[in-house]
Amino acid sequence: xxxxxxxELWKNAYPAGLTMLGLGTLFAVxxxxxxxxxxxxxxxxxxxxxxxxxxxxxGGCGYAGCASYAxxxxxxxSLIGKCAPGGDAVCEKIAEILNLQISGGGHLLRPxxxxxxxxxxxxxLAKYKGIGTCLAANALxxxxxxxxxxLGLSDCVASCKFDALKIIDGLATVDYVKCTGCSACVSAxxxxxxxMVPFSQEDMMTVACSSQESGKNTRQMCKVGCxxxxxxxxxxxxxxxxxxxxxxxxxxxxxxxxxxxxxxxCPTKVIVTKGPVAK
Amino acid sequence: MDxxxxxxxxxxxxxxxxxxxxxxxxxxxxxxPAVKQVAVMLSQHIGAPCKxxxxxxxxxxxxxxxxxxxxxxxxxxxxxxxxxxxxxALRSHPVHGRSMAIVIDVDAETNAPEKPxxxxxxxxxxxxxxxxxxxxxxxxxxxxGMGGAGFPTRVKIEPNPRLPKKVLIINGCECEPYITxxxxxxxERADQVITGIELAKKASGCERVFIGIEDNKPKAIEAMADMxxxxxxxxxxxxxxxxxxxxxxGERQLIKAVLGKDIPTGAIxxxxxVVVLNVATASAITEAVISNKPLTHRVVTVTGQSIANPxxxxxxxxxxxxxxIEFCGGVTQKSAKVVMGxxxxxxxxxxxxxxxxxxxxxxxxxxxxxIGRAKYKSHKTACIHCGRCLDVCPEHLNPTVLAHxxxxxxxxxxxxxxxxxxxxxxxxxxxxxxxxxxxxxxxTGKIYLxxxxxxxxx
Numbered sequence: 001x002x003x004x005x006x007x008e009l010w011k012n013a014y015p016a017g018l019t020m021l022g023l024g025t026l027f028a029v030x031x032x033x034x035x036x037x038x039x040x041x042x043x044x045x046x047x048x049x050x051x052x053x054x055x056x057x058x059g060g061c062g063y064a065g066c067a068s069y070a071x072x073x074x075x076x077x078s079l080i081g082k083c084a085p086g087g088d089a090v091c092e093k094i095a096e097i098l099n100l101q102i103s104g105g106g107h108l109l110r111p112x113x114x115x116x117x118x119x120x121x122x123x124x125l126a127k128y129k130g131i132g133t134c135l136a137a138n139a140l141x142x143x144x145x146x147x148x149x150x151l152g153l154s155d156c157v158a159s160c161k162f163d164a165l166k167i168i169d170g171l172a173t174v175d176y177v178k179c180t181g182c183s184a185c186v187s188a189x190x191x192x193x194x195x196m197v198p199f200s201q202e203d204m205m206t207v208a209c210s211s212q213e214s215g216k217n218t219r220q221m222c223k224v225g226c227x228x229x230x231x232x233x234x235x236x237x238x239x240x241x242x243x244x245x246x247x248x249x250x251x252x253x254x255x256x257x258x259x260x261x262x263x264x265x266c267p268t269k270v271i272v273t274k275g276p277v278a279k
Numbered sequence: 280m281d282x283x284x285x286x287x288x289x290x291x292x293x294x295x296x297x298x299x300x301x302x303x304x305x306x307x308x309x310x311x312p313a314v315k316q317v318a319v320m321l322s323q324h325i326g327a328p329c330k331x332x333x334x335x336x337x338x339x340x341x342x343x344x345x346x347x348x349x350x351x352x353x354x355x356x357x358x359x360x361x362x363x364x365x366x367x368a369l370r371s372h373p374v375h376g377r378s379m380a381i382v383i384d385v386d387a388e389t390n391a392p393e394k395p396x397x398x399x400x401x402x403x404x405x406x407x408x409x410x411x412x413x414x415x416x417x418x419x420x421x422x423x424g425m426g427g428a429g430f431p432t433r434v435k436i437e438p439n440p441r442l443p444k445k446v447l448i449i450n451g452c453e454c455e456p457y458i459t460x461x462x463x464x465x466x467e468r469a470d471q472v473i474t475g476i477e478l479a480k481k482a483s484g485c486e487r488v489f490i491g492i493e494d495n496k497p498k499a500i501e502a503m504a505d506m507x508x509x510x511x512x513x514x515x516x517x518x519x520x521x522x523x524x525x526x527x528x529g530e531r532q533l534i535k536a537v538l539g540k541d542i543p544t545g546a547i548x549x550x551x552x553v554v555v556l557n558v559a560t561a562s563a564i565t566e567a568v569i570s571n572k573p574l575t576h577r578v579v580t581v582t583g584q585s586i587a588n589p590x591x592x593x594x595x596x597x598x599x600x601x602x603x604i605e606f607c608g609g610v611t612q613k614s615a616k617v618v619m620g621x622x623x624x625x626x627x628x629x630x631x632x633x634x635x636x637x638x639x640x641x642x643x644x645x646x647x648x649x650i651g652r653a654k655y656k657s658h659k660t661a662c663i664h665c666g667r668c669l670d671v672c673p674e675h676l677n678p679t680v681l682a683h684x685x686x687x688x689x690x691x692x693x694x695x696x697x698x699x700x701x702x703x704x705x706x707x708x709x710x711x712x713x714x715x716x717x718x719x720x721x722x723t724g725k726i727y728l729x730x731x732x733x734x735x736x737x
Binding site for chain 1: 366368369371372373374375376377626627628629630633655657716719720722723726727730734
């Protein structure tokens with residue numbers, strides 16, 4: 001009985017089945033030909049480079065993410081050193097994939113903050129009760145007496161994807177162990193206090209002030225501000241005084257007796273060393 | 280008098296904050312304090328900052344030009360006093376933070392505080408001045424809009440063949456609470472203000488002139504109307520009483536109220552053929568053109584419940600806020616905030632050495648009670664979507680969406696909702712029952728977008 005039923009079903013359905021089979025085969029062949037003929041030629045190197053990148057899409061290289069950087073670097077190998085979080089290892093890998101030799105490369109760029117005033121060092125004229133971001137506070141004159149110093153309202157902390165920034169006692173502080181040098185914090189600071197400098201030493205000497213006020217005013221506003229006295233500039237030509245504030249040539253820095261002396265003699269101790277934070 | 284004082288015309292939206300003009304309404308304009316030092320800011324206007332023309336230890340005379348710029352949108356600054364340049368250094372500025380100022384030690388013997396001399400229209404022959412002459416003098420005298428924004432007046436009134444000017448509106452609204460400097464000016468110096476209006480009309484080539492005044496200032500309307508009636512040549516100037524509502528004195532709101540014209544978002548009044556000038560600017564035009572006096576003094580209202588003797592004073596630009604407060608007898612009770620300008624749009628300042636600029640019409644001292652206890656302690660609660668801010672927004676924006684977009688860093692959303700059309704009048708923050716600083720967030724967003732555009736030009 002059952003066998004007869006199945007036979008009956010087969011008899012009625014096999015033309016439809018065959019039609020479907022035929023159509024399927026036809027489409028398969030069409031697709032096979034299309035996939036061969038219309039193939040998008042992609043450089044296998046792009047995929048290889050993308051594999052080697054950190055894939056955190058930090059945007060530090062100036063491209064939208066790791067994928068677009070990979071594409072760009074194949075086209076223009078001069079972009080090879082742009083991946084800050086990847087560092088030297090990624091650089092070498094990309095060079096290997098692109099069959100290139102890299103040399104030099106310089107030192108890693110790391111952010112430094114041109115301020116060292118903690119809460120107790122700053123002069124505050126009035127209590128700020130407004131919106132708690134640096135950007136909003138900076139729009140108001142005299143949130144703190146010094147127009148140039150760190151506000152400590154953590155816009156840079158919010159911008160950091162690697163948890164490398166922290167507000168310690170009213171001052172943004174970088175943890176150089178965690179920092180990858182993506183420079184997101186540089187554009188987040190409304191007072192432009194953060195600068196990327198080549199870290200040629202483990203402990204980098206920096207000028208931690210950017211006040212352009214006259215020395216007298218700076219002293220009134222901050223206990224640890226640069227008064228532009230020029231002592232450091234006299235000791236070594238690494239330093240210059242611009243707009244009442246010491247500027248340092250970070251590219252030429254190499255530790256020497258003169259720089260040590262400048263650091264020791266600075267009356268407000270504005271010249272400090274910055275480097276990895278022990279955890 | 281034939282002017283109907285009850286104002287009927289207005290715009291949609293707006294709020295009714297308590298006026299509090301009683302404090303200084305009936306105080307005549309008096310000479311200001313005898314100051315020892317003035318600090319003239321090099322940037323008191325919208326546009327390129329000036330470059331100093333003097334050096335340290337130079338002797339300057341009152342009215343001498345001490346700063347200028349080559350840029351078209353800019354205004355020169357002049358020394359208000361005789362004295363000696365002490366230094367050119369950073370001083371607090373209510374808007375720009377710390378910026379450059381010329382600090383002048385005042386020569387006490389030759390500078391007695393002066394009462395402004397009235398300029399009568401009797402001996403003035405308006406036909407003597409041509410349009411170019413007036414524009415030139417206005418530019419030489421460093422005139423800027425004295426209502427608050429500080430846009431160089433020359434740029435405003437100079438005829439432009441591409442955008443012909445047809446209507447001149449004089450802004451005598453003074454919608455901001457507490458401030459009475461323009462009100463006193465209209466009462467005491469109506470003649471001078473109207474002479475200035477005639478000069479501005481001549482310079483800009485406008486055909487029609489309206490003076491918009493809120494109907495809470497009947498005395499000012501009367502004084503101006505009486506002065507207009509005296510001379511037949513002034514009959515074509517019309518006074519328009521407007522409803523008392525904040526921000527009636529906003530440029531776009533005033534044009535909407537007087538002419539019924541809407542200005543498209545992103546456009547400026549000249550694009551619809553309108554020029555708007557403040558009454559203080561009109562008065563300054565007279566001073567500049569007729570008596571050849573640059574803009575070195577202005578009327579400032581010092582007010583607030585905590586100040587001993589509030590009043591209206593004619594002071595040299597560059598006088599510090601601290602000097603003014605001291606001159607008014609200091610504070611009698613604890614004040615929580617010193618505001619440059621009125622309580623709605625003014626900017627809180629922390630440094631009492633902040634000098635008065637061409638655009639600062641008032642110094643307001645607020646107590647905790649006036650700010651409101653909840654606002655003072657910034658007790659914010661979540662947005663309850665009541666929509667009051669949408670009702671009051673004079674630009675018909677959606678403040679709550681804008682503010683939340685900025686808070687969540689969604690700047691593309693903020694731009695879709697026209698964040699740049701906000702004029703920061705503060706109505707939304709004023710009515711918000713949840714105490715959210717809507718205007719503050721929107722302002723922050725605008726600053727962020729301006730920074731981004733600077734960093735990555737399109």
